[in-house]
Amino acid sequence: MSEVINPVVLRLTIRATMGRKRALIFAIAPVIMIGVSALLKLAAKSPVWPPEFLGVFGFTVVVPLTALIIGTSVLGAEIDDSSAISLLATPIRRSTVVLTKFVAATIITVIFAAVGEFLAGAIATGPGSKLAIGLLAGAVAASVVYNALFVMLSVITSRAIAIGLLYLLVWEGLLGSLVGGVRLLSVDQYALGIANSVAHESQLKAHLTLGTAIGMGVVVTCLALVFAAVRLRSFSLKGDAV
């Protein structure tokens, strides 16, 4: 019973998540991003739009929102609609459940958002360009960290989407641009730091070095997953309505 990822749970989760109507929503933001990139490629005069658009719009809107919808859906939505209970009624370890759900969410997010970033980057500056590869690396990293956070949120609260949105808008969006220290605890900054280490592009407006970005990303991911597993261990059903 020392398995970390359970293949049965992984397969079922990916199937259930892609089968929900939300799967269409996952695709919307990346499709818009790719479409706009294609238009800008044809029409834009300014040479700096690729890092500005794909960095700012991509890393503060497309990747986090996609991860938010998917990360809160793999476990949270199943707890809400009770389909997680048949899984929790088996002797499978709760930490395995959390890790497997996290891996499933990350895989789906990478497919939609990170591959979307890469395609948009490839349209903008070519598939072999440093920018496209940097965007892919940053977006993959962001998919990992965001999903750990959002899976944790969905174990703690049934309002995970609202709280996740608040974090993205207020913490990363507002405070992140005003207060320097906030950036150390902002996932989009980890992603930009990693993207920039490959792309070397000042317009990405990365503030963290590669070492800091990776280090903080790993710490946040691990803490979030451990906390989620601890909370799921004490998963409680509501008894009679009182």
Added chain:
Amino acid sequence: MSSIELRQVSRWYGNVVAVNDVTMTIGPGVTGLLGPNGAGKSTIVHMIAGMLEPSRGELTVAGEPSWHNTPLLSKIGLVLDKDTVYTFLSGTDFVTAIAKLHKLPVPAAAARRAIAIVEMAEFANRRIGTYSKGMVQRIKVAAALVHDPEIIVLDEPFNGMDPRQRLQMMELLNRMGAEGRVILFSSHILEEVERLSGTIQVIVGGRLAASGDFRAIRRLMTSRPHVFVVRSSDDRVLAKALIARQAVTGVDVTPRGLQVRAADYGTFTRELAGVSRDEGVRLRELLPADESLESVFSYLVAP
């Protein structure tokens, strides 16, 4: 040792006590946990399932506490009222997946066996989304049985079932109980469980109110005083005939029909048709007037 033991178990939510100082031992065979809605049945079931922590007291399943004890779930089969099932899977896929989660050596064979026990083989390859409520309930029982557990706990297994499905489920529970498994199920409808044999535990207001074997409780149920409203083609003639019967203690003639107080539920309902036929009176309507569950349960609790 397969049994479920509760010793002075209580559970509260803030100031509200859901389960109050319950002590019971549930051994092999079928045991019904009965009580009106909100009595604390689900709270007890959830605590036994390890999905709720008792606030106080000791609760063990097969000798081990169930809270924070996921490995114990390999000895228990759970059919919880609230859980839904992935509707995109077929019955076979679902039960096989659960068998794999239990790490059974041959999941497909275990799934086939469990599906045969609940008599779902015929429908096992259909998507669960196309199942009736009774079929979903049976496939959930198959999933709970797939690892051949000694202890099976079912929360409101009869909910939403039609009488035929209910009968099948009762037969299934009886069969599993006769095999020596510990079967605990909850229900809020006493009449639902008429065909089950075994013991029952009655929970009212979070407390254990009565316990005993099914037959004794059933006798109490059917011989309890009862008020019926009867409408017929000639109420006064029927009233005269009814008041002569032992089972009837009083009759009121009201504009909506006769209000009959029966001393004995079973005897009265058996005799009514004969009496009206003998008098040449046509029965139009027979309604139990005080059939609220609370009244039934409070009657059981009172003596």
